[in-house]
């Protein structure tokens with residue numbers, strides 16, 4: 063408790079127009095929601111309780127650190143866009159994942175290095191340039207469907223496949239063919255295993271905080287092994303490419319493009335260590351997020367035959383039986399709306415954080431310097447002021463008219479502002495093309511009596527136990 067009487071403390075805080083700033087309401091252990099312990103037990107229940115009790119902004123402490131959750135589109139625009147430069151990534155969440163992601167774009171808090179890297183990499187991720195990778199997306203999906211046709215892959219009860227595992231391998235094949243022009247069928251599973259291990263160890267950090275990686279605890283040893291396995295996966299491809307010294311021509315893959323990228327300001331490229339970190343960040347950024355989204359999308363389609371039917375009608379009408387191409391994307395609008403609605407309900411990168419570099423004001427509240435600001439799109443995407451009946455799966459929410467009628471920052475599956483996902487166009491193309499390619503020939507069916515799948519809040523929002531469905535040819 064503060065030793066300064068509240069009214070005196072409030073008088074000290076004056077805004078420019080000299081009206082006093084409000085303190086952000088605080089979740090306290092005794093208020094029925096609980097404190098840090100409750101967060102550790104079930105973070106979604108804890109945060110949901112905080113929002114119910116205090117509204118769209120509240121404060122709590124986690125592992126002794128000051129945290130503020132913001133859950134209103136205006137607050138989110140403020141933190142990510144309007145005052146984006148004042149909120150950096152030196153926040154606890156990124157400190158937790160930095161041993162894995164290191165100096166790559168995702169968790170980089172060194173703004174100068176980040177700006178240079180983003181300048182060099184952004185031209186390879188525009189809506190037009192990702193078109194070069196569309197064939198990888200559809201070819202690999204067709205190959206997956208052919209394997210299903212041959213009955214490959216371990217089948218569970220009712221002839222089901224572990225769709226999350228299947229799609230995980232597909233997402234890795236797509237990103238690695240785009241990055242390295244390589245077939246990663248053999249090594250994909252080792253990467254998946256290593257990533258899964260790191261995701262669950264890091265995801266449990268707030269429940270079971272552990273010492274820095276240098277301290278040889280059993281958990282750190284497992285994490286270190288997982289990082290080594292992911293590093294070996296990436297460096298194998300980079301070493302081979304350096305031996306081949308491929309020129310950056312028309313058909314260049316992303317690795318070649320990144321190897322040949324130079325910064326417009328100093329004319330220099332990135333060193334090999336930085337390249338390694340960026341490639342690993344792309345693999346991680348592209349793998350789990352798309353895997354989870356597609357797994358949930360097939361689960362939702364299996365539960366909503368009326369939506370599936372409309373998807374089939376669109377695919378049949380637009381494609382007339384052929385495999386989709388990049389140029390078909392504008393016509394596959396319903397498939398894209400399904401992807402967007404899935405990203406609303408089960409936003410895989412559901413939490414991100416910033417640190418307030420200096421004291422700030424949000425909607426008349428004082429945001430102290432050094433606060434960790436938490437944005438959680440699981441809740442934002444269910445905010446009752448912006449989403450009717452938020453648990454209902456309804457792709458119609460994403461018609462152009464309804465999107466235009468909503469505040470832009472009520473929906474941030476890819477973040478916003480200068481740190482917005484660099485892979486957003488790659489991801490949206492991939493989600494739409496994979497959905498259309500599968501829907502062209504197959505349905506994924508949920509056998510009667512199989513249990514519901516629930517989200518598991520790790521570093522990403524993962525379908526707990528994976529999605530298990532039975533593929534059936536459409537006749």
Ligand code: HEM
Pocket residue numbers: 167168169180343344345347348349351352355405409410411414415474475476477478480481482483484485486488489
């Ligand atoms: C459904 C798919 C995806 C989702 C939901 C997603 C989500 C996100 C989000 C929310 C952020 C911003 C985090 C923040 O502001 O703190 C982000 C950043 C990033 N994502 Fe994605 N992502 C997806 C796919 C991809 C793909 C396909 C790639 C690469 C090809 C990728 C690479 C990255 C990178 C490198 C960053 C860091 C950008 C920066 O700070 O400059 N992501 N992603």
